[in-house]
Amino acid sequence: MKLAKIFFVVSLVFSFCLTPLNLDGILSHLSNAQVANEIIADTIWDTDKTVDGFTNIAENATLTIKKGVTITFGQSAVLSVAGKLDVRGTVKDPVKFIGNNGNSGYSVTVGGSGEIKMRNADISGGGSYFFFFFIQNDKPIINKAYAFGGxxxxxxxxxxxxxxxxQGSNIHDNEVGVMISGDAGLSQIKVNRSKISNSKYFDVINQAGGSPDFQYNWWGSSNGPDDMKIQGAVNYSNWTAEENFRDPVIIVPGILGSWEKGGKLQIDPIFHTYDNLYGQFISSGYVPESNLFTFPYQWRDSNIQNAQLLEEKIQDIKQIANWPKVDVVAHSMGGLVARSYAEGEDYQNDIDQLVFLATPHLGSTKTYLTWEGGDLGPKALDKFRQRIFTLEAIKNGYTDIYNYVRGLPMQSVQELLPIYDYLRDADTMELRIYPNNYPTNTFLELLNNSNQLENLDNVSMVNIIADAGTDSTINNLRVVDNWIPLNLKWEYGKPENYNTPFTDHGLEYGAGDETVPERSNIDFTGLDNVIIESSHNDIVTDAQKEVIEELTGIExxxxxxxxIFKKFLLVRIFSPADFMVIVPxxxxxxxxxAGGEAVNEIPGAFYSGFDGDIEFAVIPEPMDGEYKIELEGTGDGEYTLSASFIDDEQDIDRDFTGNIQIGQNQRFNLVYDSEKEEPISDLEPEAVVVSIDSTIADIETIYEKGWITKTSDKKLLIRQLKHLERKLKHFDRKTERIEKLIRKIENNPKINPKKKEKILKRLNQKLEKVSEQRQRTINKRLGSLERILNRIKIKDGISEQGYDIIMSDINYLRNNL
Structure with missing residues (x-):
């Protein structure tokens, strides 16, 4: 009898080794096994845990595992999911599933109405091959087990x-990776953007038929999946050949963070807020327009509209990169644009990580000043932005910023208004309760609705906050009634003493980043607060290492x-003239x-172009010395030239108003001395005296500097000017003789008045004819000189600087000889 038992057992082992059974048979026995632990209510694991035996997540219960947690599984431990398992790791801090002794044969199973969502998990040391399991009279003969078969x-x-x-996980060094069996809903199985490698037996086994979605994964080799380690049909197309693949990144700027330059919107070419972050991405291996993108947008429009454009941009990036998801780094209002897309009905589930930088999730108190009063704020750099904003308002036909913001209307500004209590009545010193007697913001109210916020559950978010100090940021406004007939400003109250010097201007300061109060962006949806000592715009540079580490896991x-610019020189011109600034x-x-083109040779400088009625240039960190500003009339009339110096402490304007004619040139000198209390001088008009002799002298100087390469070209240019000079002397002598004769006739009392009138008429006609001949000669000779100069330029016989100087002289001579 004993021998027969042994023979029977050996026969079963042999049989099961040759005929592996379906996983459902094992799992059906597992479901009837003794439960070591059952999770029957929503549970969060935010510290390391150990799982032994059989643990079941019951229906209607959710187990959430937070980032950085390690789950250690005992020998043959099972985590069964009848409810929901939500694993929320990050690239920087993944959730780890490990065996307690290398490979412990553990497994995580889901079936029926159960659901597993894993983001950034590192899974190793699990899976198994059951050689033989047998139970007789509820007592195991070989190895304690809960399943029947192999x-x-x-x-x-x-x-x-x-x-x-x-998504974004690493399934490695397991006996078997992913096993699919039974009546599995293949459309509900997605394993993407992950690493599946180094499995002992199989990476994937599919016994359910169909072809589950395993796209965009790395399979342990640049050659793609090993078919010997995949059993059954699996859609592993679009596999990546790079082990350390990355999602494409898109940088979304905040309000005032996009400007048109060269006919295209660019990401902050004025203040260069994003240059260092962009450079850090490149230094960290990202490639522009391959997996690194920017999203400049029309920030004057509604965030809802820009969210639609962001969706289109993301779709384009997904096609360019052939990748299903992107990472978004969003600064300030850009975070609201990103949220508007991710929380909206049209969201395509294509944002993996969303990094907020100083985003005003509940609005910004300072925005009230702009929306209600057309003022950008009290600080010097606010005044700088105010000047540029004013230029834009006038260019678009509005008298000031208030009418521009409200008349356009600039919906983005309204959508930045706070949805918390921030207006204090000066007479009672009581804070009003929002939204009573406030300008309302339905955009943020909806965006922060709990149902809307649930749509962010599938996005891995990081909330980076700038801390500029406890008294750095406008938190509340103490307001008084400002009712004035026909004045629409300050409908809900004007800050007390707002325009009165040596007062607090009705501004109550508190914690924040100098723009966004702390209460607006802290503790957003329960996220960890990543707080960095910085300011609203500087945070983009100061948080660069944290951003890269969050997205790549590598600091x-x-x-x-x-x-990093803190001082600016702003030059503005109000029509009808264009300008050129020449720095020291x-x-x-x-x-x-001369060329009729926009020029910018100064690193970091910005020029708006000259296609509108108003143009401006911004020169960061100006150097000490004399600046020359040249004007050329584009029409006849009055103009205003303005130069401003702005830093963190002060803003100084120097204006000059004059008249100009079309084609006329005027020049100004401006001195910048960083050591002085007021660093910029007045704008001093320069008497422009260009003559044939001065032009010849310019040509000689240009030749001496090597800007004209051939002596023969220099001589040819000078010869043309001297020929013109001789011709003009001839006309001037004729003119002098006629004018002398006219004076003689006019002063001769003996000539009959009627006869005198006829003689003078003939002489004036002759004088006019000589003047016309003189002007034709000027135009002809200068035209010939210009053609010669252009031929020399085409042959690279003259530098750009030399060419511009001579052309400027020619244009002046044409209008002033």
Missing amino acids: SYVGVINVHNSGKLEI PTEEVRMN DGKRVGKDF
């Missing part, structure tokens, strides 16, 4: 309509700190009058 079991198992979504060793080292920004 088969493979994955570290992750899906059966009977269970839902599985794995850069060095920072990029190239364009000879570099230029503005309109090239």
Whole structure:
């Protein structure tokens, strides 16, 4: 009898080894096994845990595992999901599933109405192959086990309509990776953007038929999946050849963070807020327009409208990169644009990580000043932005910023108004309760609705906050009634003493980043607060290492700190004229009058162009010395030239108003001395005296500097001018003789008045004819000189600087000889 038992057992072992059983048979026995632990209510694991035996997540219960947690599984432990398992790791801090002793044969299973969502998990040391399990009279003969039969079991198992979504995870060094069996709903199985490698037996086993979605994964080799480690049909198309693949990144700027330059919207070419972050991405291996993108947008429009454009941009990026998801780094209002898309009905589930930088989730108190009074704020750099904003308002036909913001209307400004209590009645010192007697913001009210916020559950978010100090930021406004007939400003109250010097201007300061109060962006949806000592705009540079580490898991060793500007020189012109600024080292920004093109030779400078009625240039960190500003009339009339110096402490304007004619040139000198209390001088008009002799002298100087390469070209240009000079002397002598004769006739009393009138008429006609001949000669000779100059330029016989100087002289001579 004993011998027969042994023979029977050996026969079973042999039989099961040759005939692996379906996973459902094993799982059906597992479901009847003794439950070591059952999770029957929503539970959060935010510290390391150990799972032994059989643990079940009951129906209607959710187990959430937070980032950075390690789950250690005992030998043959099972985590069964009848409810929901939500694993929320990050690239920087993944959730780890490990065996307690290398490979412990553990498994995580889901079936029926159960659902597993895994984001950024590192899963190793699990899965198994059951050689033989047998139970007689509820007592095991060989190895204690809960299943009957023999088969493979994955570290992750899906059966009977269970839902599985794995994103950004690393499934490695397991006996079997993912096992699918039974009546599995293949449309509900997605394993994407993950690493599946180094499995002992199989990476994926599919016994359910169909072809589940395993796209965009790395399979342990640049050659793609090993077919010997995949059993059954699996859609593993679009696999990546790079182990350390990354999602494409898109940088979304805030309000005032996009400007048109060269006919295209660019990301902050004025203040260069994003240059260092962009440079850090490149230093960290990202490639522009391949997996690194920017999203400049029309920030004057509604965030809802820009969210639609962001969706289109993301779709374009997904096609360019052939990748299903992107990471978004959003600064200030850009975070609201990103949220508007991610929380909207049209969201395509294509944002993996969303990094907020100083985003005003509940609005910004300072915005009230702009929406209600057309003022951008009390600080010097606010005044700088106010000047540029004023230019834009006038260019668009509005008298001031208030009418521009409200008349357009600039919906983005309204959508930044706070939805918290921030208006204090000066007479009672009581805070009003929002929204009573407030300008309302339905956009943020809806965006922060709990139902809307639930739409962010599938996005991995990081909330980075700038801390500029406890008294750095306008938190509340103490307001008084400002009712004035026909005045629409300050409908809900004007800050007390707002325009009165040596007062607090009705502004109550508190914690924040100098723009966004702390209460607006802290503790957003329960996220961890990543707080960095910085200010609203500087946070983009100061948080660069944190951003890269969040997105890649690798902290850069060095920072990029190239364009950090704190001082600015702003030059503006109000029509009808264009300008060129020449800085002390000879570099230029503005309109090239000779070539008719925009020029910007100064690193970091911005020029708006000259196609509108108003143009401006911004020169960051101006150098000490004399600046020359040249004007050329584009029409006849009055103009205003303005130069402003702005830093953190002060803003100084120097204006000059004059008249100009079309084609006329005027020049100004401006001195910048950083050591002085008021660093910029008045604008001093320069008497422009250009003559044939001065032009010849310019040509000689240009030749001496090597800007004209051939002596023969220099001589040819000078010869043309001297020929013109001789011709003009001839006309001038004729003119002098006629004018002398006219004076003689006029002063001769003996000539009959009627006869005198006829003689003078003939002489004046002759004088007019000589003047016309003189002007024709000027035009002809200068035209010939210009053609010669252009031929020399085409042959690279003259530098750009030399060409511009001579052309400027020619244009002046044409209008003033």
